[in-house]
Amino acid sequence: MDDKIKIPTQGEKITLTDGKLNVPDQPIIPFVEGDGTGPDIWRASVRVLDAAVEKAYGGKRKIEWLEVYAGEKANEVYGETIWLPQGTIDAFGEYLVGIKGPLTTPVGGGIRSINVALRQELDLYACVRPVKYFDGVPSPMKQPELVDMTIFRENTEDIYAGIEYKAGTPEAAKMRDFLINEMGVSKIRFPDSSSFGVKPVSKEGSERLIRAAIQYAIDNGRKSVSLVHKGNIMKFTEGAFRDWGYELAKREFGATEIDGGPWCQLPGGIIIKDIIADNFLQQILLRPADYDVIATLNLNGDYLSDALAAQVGGIGIAPGANINYLTGHAVFEATHGTAPKYAGKDVINPSSVILSGEMLLRHLGWNEAADLVVAGLDKTISQKNVTYDFARAMPGATEVKTSEFADHIIANM
Numbered sequence: 265m266d267d268k269i270k271i272p273t274q275g276e277k278i279t280l281t282d283g284k285l286n287v288p289d290q291p292i293i294p295f296v297e298g299d300g301t302g303p304d305i306w307r308a309s310v311r312v313l314d315a316a317v318e319k320a321y322g323g324k325r326k327i328e329w330l331e332v333y334a335g336e337k338a339n340e341v342y343g344e345t346i347w348l349p350q351g352t353i354d355a356f357g358e359y360l361v362g363i364k365g366p367l368t369t370p371v372g373g374g375i376r377s378i379n380v381a382l383r384q385e386l387d388l389y390a391c392v393r394p395v396k397y398f399d400g401v402p403s404p405m406k407q408p409e410l411v412d413m414t415i416f417r418e419n420t421e422d423i424y425a426g427i428e429y430k431a432g433t434p435e436a437a438k439m440r441d442f443l444i445n446e447m448g449v450s451k452i453r454f455p456d457s458s459s460f461g462v463k464p465v466s467k468e469g470s471e472r473l474i475r476a477a478i479q480y481a482i483d484n485g486r487k488s489v490s491l492v493h494k495g496n497i498m499k500f501t502e503g504a505f506r507d508w509g510y511e512l513a514k515r516e517f518g519a520t521e522i523d524g525g526p527w528c529q530l531p532g533g534i535i536i537k538d539i540i541a542d543n544f545l546q547q548i549l550l551r552p553a554d555y556d557v558i559a560t561l562n563l564n565g566d567y568l569s570d571a572l573a574a575q576v577g578g579i580g581i582a583p584g585a586n587i588n589y590l591t592g593h594a595v596f597e598a599t600h601g602t603a604p605k606y607a608g609k610d611v612i613n614p615s616s617v618i619l620s621g622e623m624l625l626r627h628l629g630w631n632e633a634a635d636l637v638v639a640g641l642d643k644t645i646s647q648k649n650v651t652y653d654f655a656r657a658m659p660g661a662t663e664v665k666t667s668e669f670a671d672h673i674i675a676n677m
């Protein structure tokens with residue numbers, strides 16, 4: 265770590281022994297505030313999380329927050345060219361469990377995603393995004409309560425990993441020549457103006473993600489795991505993801521085929537099935553109750569996260585976590601981005617980061633505090649004191665600011 269990072273004088277590190285977290289009563293937890301609306305959201309969220317811990321444990325437990333920097337704030341603190349300081353990666357590495365706000369990624373040119381870089385650096389291979397309906401939240405669905413899915417999105421591979429070659433560069437020309445002359449690709453157009461992206465999907469990467477999804481389904485009494493893919497078109501990447509998933513379910517979890525397969529069933533009854541991604545996007549609207557735990561590749565998981573979040577009220581209430589189940593590293597993070605047009609206005613919905621914090625508390629085993637966060641949020645929504653995004657579709661609602669929304673949640677715990 266470096267001298268820009270001020271380690272709290274109190275508190276201890278969370279450690280991992282034999283796959284289990286050892287959580288002290290005063291864990292040091294690194295956080296990144298985030299760009300855009302990140303600071304408004306973090307200010308509200310940290311108050312809610314601290315209040316829940318205080319109320320649940322009466323001072324016996326307390327989180328010691330450690331600020332680390334990424335994105336625009338890293339530029340301010342470390343200098344203009346630094347977006348993701350090594351000290352930040354080291355802090356998330358050393359303290360195991362952290363939380364972050366959204367970070368800006370420019371479209372087209374500019375820096376590559378810092379969010380993706382952090383996931384890659386720490387090998388946080390599972391992006392876990394539960395999508396659940398909170399009673400009273402305005403939704404475009406007739407029966408939003410039927411939506412209860414947890415997405416397991418592979419987080420380190422796929423076209424999303426950022427291996428790209430820009431049209432007009434020597435690298436793109438080399439790639440084009442290689443494909444035409446050495447790989448015999450002749451049936452598709454390759455004008456000189458082509459850019460290229462590479463889609464790596466490995467057996468190990470797919471298996472560890474699908475293993476985590478199945479284990480989650482078992483641990484949480486879920487009904488099914490759906491492998492969502494576009495394997496009819498991308499046969500050796502998305503199609504292989506599906507095949508590796510079924511093989512793993514049989515080999516490691518004792519699944520047996522149903523009616524000659526490929527669907528299969530675990531000894532405890534959980535169904536392992538698969539569905540092609542475009543069809544899945546209609547099924548989640550038409551028959552959401554048929555889907556439960558979802559395992560999918562990186563880009564599909566990104567699209568699905570926002571689409572499913574919309575069904576339960578939008579990405580203002582969509583939490584998530586990036587986890588490596590083997591090393592114990594976990595960085596909690598909302599599904600949404602920086603929503604820059606609302607930056608500094610104290611109007612944005614902080615629920616996604618608050619619920620990411622709730623996931624963090626549960627990850628620590630601090631379920632009493634996590635339950636208080638949910639209870640406070642539930643009651644605040646039922647009282648119709650909500651931020652603009654919910655208020656605009658909720659008859660009779662009082663629109664409150666981000667900071668006021670946090671006040672209501674705390675009062676309702």
Ligand SMILES: NC(=O)C1=CN([C@@H]2O[C@H](COP(=O)(O)OP(=O)(O)OC[C@H]3O[C@@H](n4cnc5c(N)ncnc54)[C@H](OP(=O)(O)O)[C@@H]3O)[C@@H](O)[C@H]2O)C=CC1
Pocket residue numbers: 365366367368369370379578579580581597598599600601602603604612613614615616653
């Ligand atoms: N993990 C991360 O850090 C992520 C970062 N990003 C980055 O964020 C930037 C902006 O991306 P963009 O595509 O606009 O997506 P955003 O998620 O930032 O915002 C899209 C729209 O979603 C709604 N929204 C987002 N967050 C909230 C919230 N907390 N409460 C209520 N509504 C919300 C708003 O809708 P409305 O206009 O209807 O009010 C907003 O305009 C980009 O640079 C992108 O790369 C994007 C996703 C994840």
Ligand SMILES: O=C(O)CCC(=O)C(=O)O
Pocket residue numbers: 367368369377378379380566569599601
């Ligand atoms: O990194 C980014 O800017 C976008 C990431 C994103 O949309 C996501 O992970 O859901």
Ligand SMILES: [Mg+2]
Pocket residue numbers: 566567569570599
């Ligand atoms: Mg996204």
